[in-house]
Amino acid sequence: MDCVFCKIASGEIPSTKVYEDDVCVAFKDLEPQAPVHVLLIPRTHIASAADITPENSAIVAHIFEVAAKIAKEQGLEGWRIVSNVGKDGGQTVMHLHFHLLGGRSMAWPPG
Ligand code: AMP
Numbered sequence: 001m002d003c004v005f006c007k008i009a010s011g012e013i014p015s016t017k018v019y020e021d022d023v024c025v026a027f028k029d030l031e032p033q034a035p036v037h038v039l040l041i042p043r044t045h046i047a048s049a050a051d052i053t054p055e056n057s058a059i060v061a062h063i064f065e066v067a068a069k070i071a072k073e074q075g076l077e078g079w080r081i082v083s084n085v086g087k088d089g090g091q092t093v094m095h096l097h098f099h100l101l102g103g104r105s106m107a108w109p110p111g
């Protein structure tokens, strides 16, 4: 499948990985929107959060555990985790990913 994040997971495309295991990979975003901007992805191809099902939701729970671990390691005081879904959600890469953002104060509501 021609999917940039599948290729990052397999190592076919380089990335700056901060964590990986059998289920997920975390790597630095190419265009960071905060001092810490890490993307967490499942190794398996899931198109977006709209495709989370009872069969694959354990992967998402695991990714959130990993996100909390990374945030702690990075010494973040507070942080945000975001998944953009579809066109109106601002999703540009059609492989489920969670943005872990921190290291600055975050505005609410988001744009
Ligand atoms: P989204 O707009 O939520 O789909 O987020 C996609 C994110 O992937 C953007 O923040 C991009 O900067 C990031 N991105 C795209 N290609 C790469 C890549 N090869 N390595 C790291 N980050 C990437």
Ligand code: ZN
Residues within 6 Å of the ligand: 003, 004, 005, 006, 007, 044, 045, 046, 094, 095
């Ligand atoms: Zn993929």
